[in-house]
Amino acid sequence: MKRDFLNAKRIVVKVGSSLLTEKNRLNLEMMEKIVDQLASLQKKNKEIILVTSGAIASGMGGLNLKRLTSIPQKQAAAAVGQNLLMGIYERLFKKKGCLVAQILLTSEDIQDRERYLNARNTLLTLLNYKAIPIVNENDTVAVDEIKFGDNDTLSALVASKVEADLLIILTDTKGLYTADPKRRRGIRFIGEVSEITPQLERMASGPGTLRGTGGMVTKLRAAKISRSSGVAMVIADGRMKNVIKRILAGERLGTLFLPKERLKSRKRWIAFGVALKGKIRVDEGAEEAISKRGKSLLPSGIIKVKGRFSIGNGVSIIDEEGEEFARGIVSYSSSEIEKIMGKKTQKIEKILGYKDYDEVIHRDNLVIL
Numbered sequence: 001m002k003r004d005f006l007n008a009k010r011i012v013v014k015v016g017s018s019l020l021t022e023k024n025r026l027n028l029e030m031m032e033k034i035v036d037q038l039a040s041l042q043k044k045n046k047e048i049i050l051v052t053s054g055a056i057a058s059g060m061g062g063l064n065l066k067r068l069t070s071i072p073q074k075q076a077a078a079a080v081g082q083n084l085l086m087g088i089y090e091r092l093f094k095k096k097g098c099l100v101a102q103i104l105l106t107s108e109d110i111q112d113r114e115r116y117l118n119a120r121n122t123l124l125t126l127l128n129y130k131a132i133p134i135v136n137e138n139d140t141v142a143v144d145e146i147k148f149g150d151n152d153t154l155s156a157l158v159a160s161k162v163e164a165d166l167l168i169i170l171t172d173t174k175g176l177y178t179a180d181p182k183r184r185r186g187i188r189f190i191g192e193v194s195e196i197t198p199q200l201e202r203m204a205s206g207p208g209t210l211r212g213t214g215g216m217v218t219k220l221r222a223a224k225i226s227r228s229s230g231v232a233m234v235i236a237d238g239r240m241k242n243v244i245k246r247i248l249a250g251e252r253l254g255t256l257f258l259p260k261e262r263l264k265s266r267k268r269w270i271a272f273g274v275a276l277k278g279k280i281r282v283d284e285g286a287e288e289a290i291s292k293r294g295k296s297l298l299p300s301g302i303i304k305v306k307g308r309f310s311i312g313n314g315v316s317i318i319d320e321e322g323e324e325f326a327r328g329i330v331s332y333s334s335s336e337i338e339k340i341m342g343k344k345t346q347k348i349e350k351i352l353g354y355k356d357y358d359e360v361i362h363r364d365n366l367v368i369l
Helices: 028-042 055-062 071-095 113-128 151-161 198-204 215-228 243-248 265-272 284-293 334-340 345-352
Strands: 010-015 047-052 099-105 131-137 166-171 232-237 255-257 276-282 302-306 314-318 324-329 366-368
Touching (some): 028 047, 047 071, 047 151, 055 071, 099 113, 131 151, 151 265, 284 324
Antiparallel strands (some): 276 302
């Protein structure tokens, strides 16, 4: 693919903690370099969204904490650090004549369809007013159940939500390698990825392929979301001079993940916004019918149900080997599916005493990954 992003209009840029902080202090020089590039792009009528890390690390510095031992401590550091972080961003962007807006999100804001749409509308309205939204996870209130866990995933969800043209993830290394370049010899740099294969995912599970809290696993997770949303994604070294401008100009920097055909908005939400409450294992015939012929999931093709879930919950659909290939929203609960799995549709009413739907998951509520 020719790397020509000059016509990219809506761009999401994610900056990691490894770039923004040094010894629990904000790296003001790095922040200024990033702001200079983003402000310059906005003046060229680009729509910019910045997803930033660094709140907790900078809050630790503000509170003189060397380590965090509890969730309340972490949330207190986030509260102090987010204020410090936004204050500096606002001052730097203001010097360049740019207006910024703070957006703090938890995964609940993505999982709930109404909140998802509200957040999307807010972001698009801010862009319409020529403001630069600065997005971070709301670590001050988030607990494990409602956390994204990393800003790589958050940035991809934001890029998907606003139908961005390009997502750039800036880190402290060149991009993806076949192994950690600091630990092994003979490694290979990966300049372009057209498909996220099981081999690539196995490689990602190794230690230290990308430094920072995210690592390669979270970068690949972000790439899956981005690609399925029709958004090109580049991972690059944020320390390189004018790296964002150079990527947009077509210079072959970092690792490019090629986009797939863009899913419709609701399908993107089902694929990456809905919290997964369980798994449904299907046989080979059901897998083929769903993935190759666009069919709904019927009870006859179900082998096993894992987890407890209710009507309207999101589930992962896995094949006979346990590999996930689709996601969907169920029309029956886990206990109901356990009773009707392996049975023909015509027998649902006899088994349950009622039949609200023929399908366990209708094709309109199914997404192939």
